[in-house]
Amino acid sequence: MPDSILQQVAQGDPASVQACIDRYSGLVWSLARKRGFNPTECEDAVQEIFLDVWKSAGRFDPTVASEATFIAMIARRRLIDRRRRLSRRPESAEFDDRMGPVENESLQEIEVSEEAAAAAAALETLRPEQQRVLRLSIYQGLSHERIAESTGLPLGTVKTHVRRGLIRLREILGQQGEDGAGTRSGGAAAARDERGEVAP
Amino acid sequence: MRSHRADFADERLLELLADEAVGELSGADCAELAGRLGGGDGVGEHGRDEMVYVTALLDLSDLRAVEPAPDRVLEGLKAAGAAWVAGRANAGALGQAGGVSARTGSRNGEARLALSHPGRARSNAASVGAGERAAPVARRPWVRPGAGWAVAAVLALAWVVWFAVPRAGTNESGRVTLAELASDPKTLVVTWQAGTDSLGRTVTGRVVWNTERQTGYMVFSGLTPNDPSSEQYQLWVFDAERDERFPVHGGVFDVRTTESEVIVPIEPRLAIGDVAAFVVTVERPGGVWVSDRSRIAAIAARGG
Known part of the structure; x- marks a missing residue:
């Protein structure tokens, strides 16, 4: 190779x-x-x-x-x-006029890698509150404090959701790696497991 | 990470790594994390990165499209890449010559600066007055110490060595003096000519440069004082051995007087092989990676 x-x-x-x-x-x-x-x-x-x-x-x-x-x-x-x-x-x-909206034609669609797709799928397996907090933290880059303000959750709860959520994601992705199943389907299977459902 | 998941016996360590991965590590927690990692928790390099790995994957999964980087960014990257490659090659050559590793530590800040964006090197700007020689001032590293990346110090090793080695005829700061340099028969002296910008309309003076010593001075008279809050002077060294599009950044400086000569040391960020010209441009505070050359204050062209 x-x-x-x-x-x-x-x-x-x-x-x-x-x-x-x-x-x-x-x-x-x-x-x-x-x-x-x-x-x-x-x-x-x-x-x-x-x-x-x-x-x-x-x-x-x-x-x-x-x-x-x-x-x-x-x-x-x-x-x-x-x-x-x-x-x-x-x-x-701050907004800067050099940072205006990007013309659609200049954007390049990207193919989400299998491992990234697996991570996204794994995220969907978490409890709704954990998902919500993690999305705000990672996707939107909000601080714990800001998340607490916007969700009404206690700061300690936000911190716990982020920590426990990431630790759980690590476990799911790690298990997929050990199983050699770090793929979209692997992520989906893990998703079902986390929800307590029976994987087909 | 794939099949390399570390075995964490310490749940608290995982929590700290999770906080780190989302940028929520407090100062106390940061110290605790460093202590636990330094204490032989046995998670290894991959274990150290596992939480960042998870969050990075989520970052990637959330990118629906990739926006091409602007041309100015690509130009800057290209120049930085060329400099990095050149610095790496120089470092290798100097390393083979010996004596490099023992001298790099004390100049680590300069090693970082050599790779830094000029805009992050404000402290490098030399503000000089009448007859003053602007000594290099303390420099703020571009990245925080211990950040895990010590910023490709190899790029600057050649530069580091030049400054780290005491040489005859130097002043208390270790620089060779202007008088000493001027008396060296190998020193090049080129006169300034006015550029296109009004700030350099009345400029006269000379550049004193010694390629062998890789050091020099700019001596100005009549260069208009600048307002550092809105613009600064930036020196570019055009090297005949390099692509003309990518002159070497030679330092950012201010001028505060027109009453007498202003002397500014030259601090190129890369080794200069064959000087073709020195050009002073007027740029935004802190300088730029790539000048559009729209405001040229002074030019000293060899043979010009």
């Missing part, structure tokens, strides 16, 4: 650095935008994330995660760091 882009980056192949940009710049940019940073912060964040990706390329293990997931993990850490540094929440990000 040929080396992946990140493995080539780790080996010092100059062309692979550009290939990495070509393939994943849109993904990283979109993840940064999703966090609600202003354009300047997004630009800085993308630079920061890619430098981290190149530096960390030697740690990439294709048997553990896909390249996109590996990069998304780095992106998440860096974006959290940036948000902390800025001491502001994504929902309060």
Whole structure:
């Protein structure tokens, strides 16, 4: 099997650095935008994330995660760091006229990876309150405090839902990995198990 | 993570990693997490990342479409990538020459800065007055220490070594003095000419640069003082051995007087091979990754 882009980056192949940009710049940019940073912060964040990706390329293990997931993990850490540094929440990000709506034709549909689809499916297996809180935390990037305000749940309950929910997701995904079933169907099967239903 | 799930005996550790993955780790919890991970919880590298793995997968599942990065971002990435590759190659060459690893630690901040966005290097801006030599000031690392990524220090190893090695004729900050540099027969001296921007309309002076020492000074007279809150001067070094589209960022600086000479040290972020020209542009505070070259204050072209 040929080396992946990140493995080539780790080996010092100059062309692979550009290939990495070509393939994943849109993904990283979109993840940064999703966090609600202003354009300047997004630009800085993308630079920061890619430098981290190149530096960390030697740690990439294709048997553990896909390249996109590996990069998304780095992106998440860096974006959290940036948000902390800025001491502001994504929902309060200021509008910038350079950050207007994106023309539909410039968007590229992406195929959700099997592992990401499995994670989404696993999320749907959690108890409704856990799902709700996790969606607000991860999809919308809200702080625990903000989630508590918007849902009326006690702060401690929000924190517990996030923790227990993530721990449960880890268990489900880990089980799928051990079963060699990290696929959409595997995620769906896990979903049924979590709800106490009998998997077919 | 796939089939690499770590065996967590410590439920509290999982909770801390969950908090970390959603950016809700308090200062005390952060210290506790570091202590538990450093205490040999045995979760390993993959275990450390498991919660971030889960949240990253959810991030990906929530992306319905990918928006192409703007051209300016791609240009910046391309330049950063080229710099990273060059720095890695330089680091390898210097590492083989020996003496690198022992000297990198004390200059870690500079190693980070070398990769930082100019906009994040405000503290690097040298504000200079009459006859002053603007010494490099303390620099704010671009990323928080211990963030798990020490920012590709390899890029700056060459630069680190240059500054870490004491050399004859240096001042108390370790820099070679302007007088010493000017007396070196290998030093290049090029005169400034006015650029297209009004701030440089009356500029005169010279650039003193020594490729062998990889250091130099800009000496200005008549360069209009700038308002740092709205704009700053940025030096670009055009290297004949590099792509003309990607000049080397040489530092951001301010000018506060026109009454006498202003002296600014040159701090290129990459090794310069064959100087073709020095160009000072006017940019947004903090500088830019890629200049649109619309506001050129001064040019010192070799042979020009």
